[in-house]
Amino acid sequence: MHACVVHRAGDLRVEEREPVAAGPGQVTVSVALGGICGSDLHYYRHGRVGDFTVREPMVLGHEIVGHITGLGPGTEGPATGTPVAVHPATPCDHCPHCTTGHRNICADTRYLGSAARTPHVQGGFAQSVTVPAAQIRALPSGLALDRAVLAEPLSVALHAVHRAGDVHGRRVLVTGAGPIGCLVTAVLRHRGAAEVVVSDLLDTPLRIASAAGATATVRADEPGAPGWAEEFDVAVEASGAPAGLRTCVERVRRGGTVVLLGLLPPGEVPLLGNITVTRELELRGAFRFDTEFDEAIGLLAEGLPVDAVVTHTFPLAESRAAFDIAHDRTVASKVLLDLGHV
Structure with missing residues (x-):
């Protein structure tokens, strides 16, 4: 073979x-x-x-x-x-x-x-x-x-959203519109998130995020864009870039939750520790998945919009x-x- x-x-x-x-x-x-x-x-x-x-x-x-x-x-x-x-x-x-x-x-x-x-x-x-x-x-x-x-990457997205907790009616930021970020977007909308704003540096991934259900997309290099106007209840870092993590910590509201999904570069990366402390943010890692695999297959069979x-x-x-x-x-x-x- x-x-x-x-x-x-x-x-x-x-x-x-x-x-x-x-x-x-x-x-x-x-x-x-x-x-x-x-x-x-x-x-x-x-x-x-x-x-x-x-x-x-x-x-x-x-x-x-x-x-x-x-x-x-x-x-x-x-x-x-x-x-x-x-x-x-x-x-x-x-x-x-x-x-x-x-x-x-x-x-x-x-x-x-x-x-x-x-x-x-x-x-x-x-x-x-x-x-x-x-x-x-x-x-x-x-x-x-x-x-x-798509069952395996969708399982990763499902686990990340599970780690975020109840997202129904919440305003959520996803940094990174790669395949995982777009699948996270689809899951968030399926789970009842009221708004899902996706950021990226490129237009093509943002178009795909919109097709997956994003309610708004913003260029990460345009910090003054309208999509950044309000704070978020939850943020999912799906880019694996230190700048993405910084954006999540800066943009989530006091008492909000940040899910770290993208693997960051090896070694130490900067973290806005003081903001995390003074706003009492929750930082949660999300690694791979387990039983979500069966859930992912079911969602794909039901027609989750991820094509x-x-x-x-x-x-x-x-x-x-x-x-x-x-x-x-x-x-x-x-x-x-x-x-x-x-």
Whole structure:
């Protein structure tokens, strides 16, 4: 089979790899589509994501959908040919975090396409993957693969909104209109937020945010624009930029909540500590997701308005071009790899 493999910063290759046969408790999936995530881009361009550094060749990708092609001995699961999405995480299920409902922050989680541990966990940008059966989700009838492939990033957005608390009737700011920021926007509107204002430095992402349900968009480099006139009850930082975090802290009202979702650059970043203290702001981290994956699939099947987030699809052989386009936020949002066509 062929797979998209990162070797080091700037070194991305489509190369042959041996498929892994399904063992007891495992399922093999023929991967149809995979979404390029911001973390995949960081591995490709910088050889790292936050504190996770590529130390050996690693298949990228953790946003994947496809069809069942085989079950391991004694494994129960969907029949061969069933369209499925793959939950990318395998927590340990016995640590204090797992046993108290916080599996998403399990320190011993295996996550597809992650360099957080060595050996790295190989990812899903391969024509065939074998995973524990517990990671498989059969798709509802009528849910197309090119929508279902958004289940993983939508789960991230759902978890961030859950971390924000009750947003019904609230005024919310989202900094960063990348794929995650736009999906957060769609979830906020679905959860009843009265206003969702999205900021970004570029016009194309802001147009996509509007299609996802933003009630207003503002350029981050135009601080005097009308959308900035009032304070916000909640702010979600989805850009991963220190300037975005600063904006959230400055713009949220006294006693408001800031959710940190985008991964900031490695090392220390400036924080407006005095404002956080004197306004009694709540800063909450949001990392990955857990049961939100099933909720995301349900929302996609129900027609949550997120189709505008997907802007490009490339065959696997053109992975480098796909990654380069995905990095160009003036034209692209979520870029897909078609694993069925080399």
